[in-house]
Amino acid sequence: MFSVILSLLFIFTGILFGWQYSIHVHRSKLPPGPKPLPIIGNLHLLGKQPTHRALYKLSQTYGSIMSMRLGSVNAVVVSSPDAAKLFLGTHDAIFASRPKLQVSKYLYHGKGLVLTEYGPHWRNVRKFCMIELLSAAKVNRFAGMRREEIGLMVEKVRVASKVHEVVNLGEAAGDMIEGMTCRMLFGKKNDERFVFKKIINEILGVLGVFNLADYFPILIPFDLQGLTRKLKSLSKDIDEMLELLMKEKEEGNVSMLQRCDQTSFIDILLSLRKEYSNTHDNLSASIDRLTVKAVLLDMLAGGIDTSKSSIEWILSALIKHPRVMKRLREEIKTVVGDKQMVEETDLAKLSYLHMVIKEGLRLYPVGPLLVPHESIEDIVINGYNIPKKTLVLINIWAIGRDPKVWSENWPEFRPERFLEREIDFRGPEFQLMTFGIGRRECPGMNLGLLNIGLAVSNLVHCFDWILPNGMSPNDLDMNEKFGLNMPKIEPLLAIPTYRMA
Numbered sequence: 001m002f003s004v005i006l007s008l009l010f011i012f013t014g015i016l017f018g019w020q021y022s023i024h025v026h027r028s029k030l031p032p033g034p035k036p037l038p039i040i041g042n043l044h045l046l047g048k049q050p051t052h053r054a055l056y057k058l059s060q061t062y063g064s065i066m067s068m069r070l071g072s073v074n075a076v077v078v079s080s081p082d083a084a085k086l087f088l089g090t091h092d093a094i095f096a097s098r099p100k101l102q103v104s105k106y107l108y109h110g111k112g113l114v115l116t117e118y119g120p121h122w123r124n125v126r127k128f129c130m131i132e133l134l135s136a137a138k139v140n141r142f143a144g145m146r147r148e149e150i151g152l153m154v155e156k157v158r159v160a161s162k163v164h165e166v167v168n169l170g171e172a173a174g175d176m177i178e179g180m181t182c183r184m185l186f187g188k189k190n191d192e193r194f195v196f197k198k199i200i201n202e203i204l205g206v207l208g209v210f211n212l213a214d215y216f217p218i219l220i221p222f223d224l225q226g227l228t229r230k231l232k233s234l235s236k237d238i239d240e241m242l243e244l245l246m247k248e249k250e251e252g253n254v255s256m257l258q259r260c261d262q263t264s265f266i267d268i269l270l271s272l273r274k275e276y277s278n279t280h281d282n283l284s285a286s287i288d289r290l291t292v293k294a295v296l297l298d299m300l301a302g303g304i305d306t307s308k309s310s311i312e313w314i315l316s317a318l319i320k321h322p323r324v325m326k327r328l329r330e331e332i333k334t335v336v337g338d339k340q341m342v343e344e345t346d347l348a349k350l351s352y353l354h355m356v357i358k359e360g361l362r363l364y365p366v367g368p369l370l371v372p373h374e375s376i377e378d379i380v381i382n383g384y385n386i387p388k389k390t391l392v393l394i395n396i397w398a399i400g401r402d403p404k405v406w407s408e409n410w411p412e413f414r415p416e417r418f419l420e421r422e423i424d425f426r427g428p429e430f431q432l433m434t435f436g437i438g439r440r441e442c443p444g445m446n447l448g449l450l451n452i453g454l455a456v457s458n459l460v461h462c463f464d465w466i467l468p469n470g471m472s473p474n475d476l477d478m479n480e481k482f483g484l485n486m487p488k489i490e491p492l493l494a495i496p497t498y499r500m501a
């Protein structure tokens, strides 16, 4: 389908413009890259494999700062820690914007964080999200709720273990993270009027589609992929849901408030809105109704599948590497003793667990190209021209495979490498950028790591796992498929045995 549309597009726009194209204008000064074709540029080189893989291969020919043309968009692909340091460290302010994607027009006009261009609105929203919603103190307030959700997941798996049922571990983790996130955002995880899961999946589905109109704006009116239609209907559903949830809070529906955690994000955002409505500073102007909804939507879209996919990848790697699983289990046993469950307060003492998580996220980063950045002015980097409005993709999947950084044994899942060298997510050398670095780095990093740590440690501590149908761990497929948040090609299915009996 994609290639048919691409061919039609090629012919159509080719006729329209009579093959006149001005890509050669400053090409000699751009970073090296494959020669673009008229109209489609290098889009044909992305092929059928996931984009980060195609870009990794190309960067091995053209280098760690590679120039490409994607339709009518200038792009630069960055594939080494040194180059990433230039873009997200030294010149972070220039590359801290986002491209204007068609999807953001239908999802609150980019008034939240993820898809919002760099400027005063984004800065204000980011500031109050960091202080009021995602600071360590605010995240800690939900520790009790997280304990309940972990307990529910362990109990579900324990019931399955009694009848040797096969468990889909990604789904089990996803349900738990979704429960935690919805309770944190809305104070509840169930609502008889709508199914959170369905709406979340639809949002992620739309965000994961490669939208041709973003690279050929001339195509927007034709809606060749039917995305505009989908987006219009989805944005209506999302808005109805968020409006209902907000009105319920604003009208102080007593029975509802009694059932809810008083400090959910929606409560905090609405009370901030009220609090600031009498002041006339920039912050008050930023927290309007659209922004409250856009922020809630960003947290739903950014917070659930990222953690779910990460947990699934890390558990898969552990099942595939029994030596690492054994060592992790021994560490947990030493720290938690005879306790049935790992608590949040235990996590700081589980140093091997942290190395396992880092190693899992190095090899399987769920945002392999981060979220696209865009430059806000012309700049020269390493002697190359990077024009204003260049799309910048940071290939952290490639960086996680760079033998110059990780040595020749980079393909091995070997958490001990982090014992030998101090490398951290915000490390000054930009080797491990699972959450991005700089102005646009993930504001939910600590929460994400906490959720992953809790899920992985408890599923390892409470259960032994074997693969179904006599499958050997060596046969576990560790490839990914196309899609948002780098989903595994095959879901992780395994049979649990409860270890606490």
Ligand code: HEM
Pocket: 113, 114, 115, 116, 126, 298, 299, 302, 303, 304, 306, 307, 310, 366, 367, 370, 371, 372, 373, 434, 435, 436, 437, 439, 440, 441, 442, 443, 444, 445, 447, 448, 449, 452
């Ligand atoms: C394992 C879990 C997670 C991973 C791997 C992850 C990864 C990322 C990445 C790669 C980015 C883009 C960074 C960039 O463009 O340079 C990002 C941005 C973002 N993430 Fe996360 N994330 C996770 C969890 C969360 C959670 C739990 C939340 C909130 C509840 C969250 C909210 C956001 C938001 C709002 C942004 C946009 C920030 C901005 O553009 O200013 N993420 N995340």
